[in-house]
Amino acid sequence: MTELPSRRLLLVHAHPDDESINNGATMARYAAEGAHVTLVTCTLGERGEVIPPELRHLTGAALGEHRKAELAAAMAELGVHDVRLLGGPGRYGDSGMMGLPDNDDPACFWQADVDEAAASLAEVILEVRPQVLVTYDEDGGYGHPDHIQAHRVAMRAAELAGAAGWRIPKVYWNRVPRSVAEDAFARLREELPGLPFPSAAAVSDVPGVVDDDRVTAEIDGGAGHAAAKAAAMRAHATQIAVAPGERCFALSNDLAQPLFTTEYYELVRGEAAGHGGNRETDLFAGTTDAAEAA
Ligand SMILES: CC(=O)N[C@H]1[C@@H](O[C@@H]2[C@H](O)[C@H](O)[C@@H](O)[C@H](O)[C@H]2O)O[C@H](CO)[C@@H](O)[C@@H]1O
Numbered sequence: 001m002t003e004l005p006s007r008r009l010l011l012v013h014a015h016p017d018d019e020s021i022n023n024g025a026t027m028a029r030y031a032a033e034g035a036h037v038t039l040v041t042c043t044l045g046e047r048g049e050v051i052p053p054e055l056r057h058l059t060g061a062a063l064g065e066h067r068k069a070e071l072a073a074a075m076a077e078l079g080v081h082d083v084r085l086l087g088g089p090g091r092y093g094d095s096g097m098m099g100l101p102d103n104d105d106p107a108c109f110w111q112a113d114v115d116e117a118a119a120s121l122a123e124v125i126l127e128v129r130p131q132v133l134v135t136y137d138e139d140g141g142y143g144h145p146d147h148i149q150a151h152r153v154a155m156r157a158a159e160l161a162g163a164a165g166w167r168i169p170k171v172y173w174n175r176v177p178r179s180v181a182e183d184a185f186a187r188l189r190e191e192l193p194g195l196p197f198p199s200a201a202a203v204s205d206v207p208g209v210v211d212d213d214r215v216t217a218e219i220d221g222g223a224g225h226a227a228a229k230a231a232a233m234r235a236h237a238t239q240i241a242v243a244p245g246e247r248c249f250a251l252s253n254d255l256a257q258p259l260f261t262t263e264y265y266e267l268v269r270g271e272a273a274g275h276g277g278n279r280e281t282d283l284f285a286g287t288t289d290a291a292e293a294a
């Protein structure tokens with residue numbers, strides 16, 4: 001087995017596009033710094049709506065294949081080379097939005113056996129031996145069944161891997177501090193007349209918004225990685241429209257929302273290593289190879 005870099009980050013996401021929206025700047029930064037970044041995406045998003053009219057013929061498996069290609073293009077923008085589809089391509093289907101009959105499809109991720117899916121993910125964890133795991137909170141950020149299931153599978157896989165010899169030192173959930181979201185939307189509403197979107201989403205539409213004091217880490221993408229994040233989001237052209245200036249985007253609902261170039265996290269497993277009560281600015285802070293002896 002080839003020797004992996006000393007710092008290894010694992011991210012678990014539901015659909016192609018979530019990784020760039022939630023963690024694009026973080027992934028770009030750590031990839032650029034030489035850390036090993038592994039993305040596990042749980043479905044191909046074949047039930048998604050499609051934004052560009054010229055691509056609206058893409059549905060079902062054809063859309064899934066197209067979104068797999070979009071994911072590859074997005075990861076090229078971020079410099080991420082280790083991309084896995086949970087259980088292999090097409091193993092788990094897109095479950096559709098919560099409450100739809102799609103959720104009852106026996107092949108969809110929402111119907112998956114969590115322990116079986118987690119065992120598959122635990123194999124990746126035991127192979128990569130990451131110091132950091134990033135995924136969603138128990139609500140999946142915004143209540144989408146695939147996001148909730150990704151959370152459940154990721155947290156269960158971390159338990160299984162821990163019992164099998166690799167305890168992931170730090171586990172984070174994707175977050176946005178409420179004050180940051182509120183300020184960003186206030187600016188967005190002022191700028192709306194100059195934007196290519198008819199209206200703005202609401203703070204409650206942003207996944208993972210919590211009171212500021214629950215946010216324990218922030219990763220500032222800076223200009224370089226912010227540009228990579230916007231390019232990665234643009235690569236998901238069936239799902240995301242990024243406005244000129246790259247300060248906001250919209251999904252297929254055409255509701256403008258801020259494009260955050262600083263990304264925020266809540267540490268839910270492990271020891272925080274912030275200084276003087278300040279937020280961590282490095283997700284690997286406090287991790288050592290000593291954990292590998294665990
Ligand atoms: C960001 C995300 O998780 N997107 C999912 C989501 O897509 C949304 C869905 O199509 C909804 O109906 C639209 O109004 C919204 O604009 C979309 O973002 O759900 C899809 C179906 O499960 C999924 O493929 C997509 O990746």
Ligand SMILES: [Zn+2]
Nearest residue numbers: 014015018147
């Ligand atoms: Zn998603």
